[in-house]
Amino acid sequence: MSTVRLSKYENIAVITIDNPPVNAISQAVRQGLVENIQQCETNDDIQVIIIHCAGRTFMAGADIKEFGKPPLEPHLPDVINIIEQSTKPIIAAVHGTALGGGFEVALGAQYRVFDKTAKVGLPEVNLGLLPGAGGTQRLPRLIGIEAALDIISSGKPITATKAQSLGIADAISDDDLLNDAINFAKTIIGNSLDERRLCNQSVDAVSENFLDQKRSEFAKRRRGFEAPQAIIDAMEAASTLSFKDGLKRERELFEKCRNSDQSEAQRHLFFAERTSLKIDDIDKTVPVRNIETVAVIGAGTMGAGIAICFADAGYKVLLLELRQAALDLGLKRIKENYEGSVQKGRLSEEITKARLNAISGTTNYNDLSNVDMVIEAAFEKMEVKESIFKEISRVTKDDCILATNTSFLDVNMIASFTKIPKNVLGLHFFSPANIMKLLEIVRCDKTAPDVLQTAMQITKKIGKVGVVSGVCHGFIGNRMYQAYQREAGLLIVEGATPTQVDKVIKEFGMPIGPFAVGDLTGLDIGCHMRAALDKSQYEEKAFTVHSKLVDQNRLGQKSNAGFYDYPNGPRKGDPSKLVENIIIETSKELGIIRRDITDQEIVERCIYAMVNEGARILEEGIAQRPSDIDVVYCNGYGFPRWRGGPMKYAQMIGFEKVVDAIDGYSKTVGPRWWKTSSWLKDQA
Numbered sequence: 001m002s003t004v005r006l007s008k009y010e011n012i013a014v015i016t017i018d019n020p021p022v023n024a025i026s027q028a029v030r031q032g033l034v035e036n037i038q039q040c041e042t043n044d045d046i047q048v049i050i051i052h053c054a055g056r057t058f059m060a061g062a063d064i065k066e067f068g069k070p071p072l073e074p075h076l077p078d079v080i081n082i083i084e085q086s087t088k089p090i091i092a093a094v095h096g097t098a099l100g101g102g103f104e105v106a107l108g109a110q111y112r113v114f115d116k117t118a119k120v121g122l123p124e125v126n127l128g129l130l131p132g133a134g135g136t137q138r139l140p141r142l143i144g145i146e147a148a149l150d151i152i153s154s155g156k157p158i159t160a161t162k163a164q165s166l167g168i169a170d171a172i173s174d175d176d177l178l179n180d181a182i183n184f185a186k187t188i189i190g191n192s193l194d195e196r197r198l199c200n201q202s203v204d205a206v207s208e209n210f211l212d213q214k215r216s217e218f219a220k221r222r223r224g225f226e227a228p229q230a231i232i233d234a235m236e237a238a239s240t241l242s243f244k245d246g247l248k249r250e251r252e253l254f255e256k257c258r259n260s261d262q263s264e265a266q267r268h269l270f271f272a273e274r275t276s277l278k279i280d281d282i283d284k285t286v287p288v289r290n291i292e293t294v295a296v297i298g299a300g301t302m303g304a305g306i307a308i309c310f311a312d313a314g315y316k317v318l319l320l321e322l323r324q325a326a327l328d329l330g331l332k333r334i335k336e337n338y339e340g341s342v343q344k345g346r347l348s349e350e351i352t353k354a355r356l357n358a359i360s361g362t363t364n365y366n367d368l369s370n371v372d373m374v375i376e377a378a379f380e381k382m383e384v385k386e387s388i389f390k391e392i393s394r395v396t397k398d399d400c401i402l403a404t405n406t407s408f409l410d411v412n413m414i415a416s417f418t419k420i421p422k423n424v425l426g427l428h429f430f431s432p433a434n435i436m437k438l439l440e441i442v443r444c445d446k447t448a449p450d451v452l453q454t455a456m457q458i459t460k461k462i463g464k465v466g467v468v469s470g471v472c473h474g475f476i477g478n479r480m481y482q483a484y485q486r487e488a489g490l491l492i493v494e495g496a497t498p499t500q501v502d503k504v505i506k507e508f509g510m511p512i513g514p515f516a517v518g519d520l521t522g523l524d525i526g527c528h529m530r531a532a533l534d535k536s537q538y539e540e541k542a543f544t545v546h547s548k549l550v551d552q553n554r555l556g557q558k559s560n561a562g563f564y565d566y567p568n569g570p571r572k573g574d575p576s577k578l579v580e581n582i583i584i585e586t587s588k589e590l591g592i593i594r595r596d597i598t599d600q601e602i603v604e605r606c607i608y609a610m611v612n613e614g615a616r617i618l619e620e621g622i623a624q625r626p627s628d629i630d631v632v633y634c635n636g637y638g639f640p641r642w643r644g645g646p647m648k649y650a651q652m653i654g655f656e657k658v659v660d661a662i663d664g665y666s667k668t669v670g671p672r673w674w675k676t677s678s679w680l681k682d683q684a
């Protein structure tokens with residue numbers, strides 16, 4: 001069957017696009033559209049044309065297979081122009097999700113009829129782009145600059161109901177879209193076409209300052225991202241230039257974004273996030289285990305978040321604490337979290353009630369006898385994990401999956417406490433667990449393939465981005481983060497200040513610098529973690545100041561003082577004279593002569609240290625691919641998406657340059673931590 005075909009219903013032509021699975025706008029689709037429209041134009045019997053798609057969706061967007069290749073004619077903007085200039089009215093009959101180019105095609109049509117479940121959107125901003133086939137010029141002409149900017153800059157799809165209220169959909173079909181579109185077609189025969197062509201419309205004026213306000217708003221809220229600013233430029237063009245010149249401007253802005261490092265980085269992440277759940281050595285057809293009920297051990301910060309996360313995804317959750325008081329506290333925390341969502345209008349009371357009903361509590365391990373999976377989120381101590389895993393291994397079914405949320409502990413050892421180690425793996429959530437996207441799936445030596453496959457499926461079901469990690473101290477994310485914190489800690493005893501390091505790292509694009517993060521999470525947590533390590537495993541000099549602060553009960557925001565002072569609450573930390581003195585005194589004790597440290601050195605030391613550790617993680621086979629590391633960093637640690645993650649950043653800077661810098665620090669800072677990984681050398 002051909003990709004684009006024509007059928008007739010009396011005087012109405014239906015052009016059907018049939019390019020499974022999502023009707024991507026391939027060259028064949030573009031060509032077919034043009035040919036069929038031309039055929040309809042020359043056929044006097046035809047009075048209205050409907051563009052309709054077979055399968056589950058209207059055209060979902062550009063054809064990924066054509067990405068990065070020289071564009072093939074006819075180009076999409078030209079096809080849309082032909083649709084818009086058609087001498088016979090064209091109706092786009094939209095169902096499923098019409099994103100990007102798909103929505104732009106619908107905007108080229110003179111009328112739009114939507115299935116009631118349809119969604120449309122322009123998600124290009126997520127790839128560091130803007131719509132490049134007239135979307136930025138037609139949409140504001142249809143619904144005004146404000147609403148158009150909202151849709152284009154957020155990249156989020158809108159529903160058919162919203163589309164109708166904005167004036168995007170002319171009619172909504174409740175049942176049979178094609179039939180309803182044909183009936184709609186009969187009502188528009190003879191209407192003037194000129195006023196239906198968006199290219200002929202003018203844009204409603206917005207307040208003078210509106211675009212400037214948006215520029216500064218995006219500079220804060222979408223700090224570092226270029227595409228949202230380019231989208232505002234395109235909106236400005238829509239409001240000040242003719243349609244033709246506006247399209248030209250859109251093209252210039254589109255080309256600039258497409259050729260930018262940011263877009264390359266964001267496109268890299270787009271594919272990386274789709275690849276990370278694939279495990280190279282596991283057969284995809286391995287049957288997964290059926291998971292309906294999940295037990296969570298520990299109802300603290302992480303346990304409560306994990307329970308919410310599973311209840312949100314439709315699982316039954318059983319929360320276990322040793323004492324009733326702790327259980328009550330955890331359940332209260334969960335209830336308050338849901339109530340907050342209701343107050344903010346994010347959830348209905350009804351849904352909240354159902355989710356709360358799905359979560360029950362117990363203090364008795366025997367109640368776990370029928371659960372399908374257990375996730376342990378108790379204290380970070382091997383003795384605690386040992387007693388819990390022995391107990392859950394005793395009470396649960398033989399096919400129950402046993403997971404730990406440990407941040408640093410050896411999951412192979414944890415597995416060894418159980419009767420069936422192949423059922424054990426790590427599921428490392430990030431805080432807050434119900435919000436943060438990342439899930440590190442820690443594969444132990446003995447984890448069974450079906451356990452991993454099941455974990456992958458669950459990851460998708462709970463809406464997370466999953467990355468598989470092997471067992472090592474801190475897995476992928478925290479292990480690299482330790483290298484980053486180590487260099488930050490060394491930099492302050494060598495001569496920088498926490499404020500300087502934090503400022504430079506924030507300018508690099510991280511949401512917050514390493515010392516502000518320490519204050520946020522609590523300096524005591526790192527100290528406890530290091531206390532369990534052998535001194536050979538970390539650089540003591542880098543954390544001497546941290547330990548001194550903890551000794552003085554400066555634990556961070558929770559004690560109103562850490563690296564910074566928080567006289568007015570946690571929102572803003574002020575530099576502390578006392579901390580400055582502690583740092584200077586520490587430098588002296590360590591025999592370090594303080595020196596001026598450049599911003600470039602701060603970025604290189606913190607980021608390249610992380611990159612080098614990432615490279616070692618690849619060498620050791622802990623991560624499957626460099627892009628997985630980027631997924632971890634952009635989804636769990638706030639690494640700027642527009643830089644594509646640490647490994648992509650290194651590639652874009654040039655591996656050779658990174659290796660040279662690391663070799664240099666090996667000489668100046670010392671070779672203990674600055675040994676260039678052979679993986680990096682190979683890349684260079």
Ligand code: NAD
Nearest residue numbers: 298299300301302303321322326377378379380406407431
């Ligand atoms: P938390 O102190 O907030 O909560 C731990 C809970 O476990 C407490 O409510 C405690 O009463 C309970 N508990 C302790 N021993 C228990 C036992 N034997 N049986 C049942 N319940 C028990 O700690 P948290 O921050 O939620 O961390 C939990 C785990 O998650 C740790 O392994 C930690 O390393 C890991 N983790 C924490 C974070 C984070 O940001 N907090 C992030 C990722 C992973």
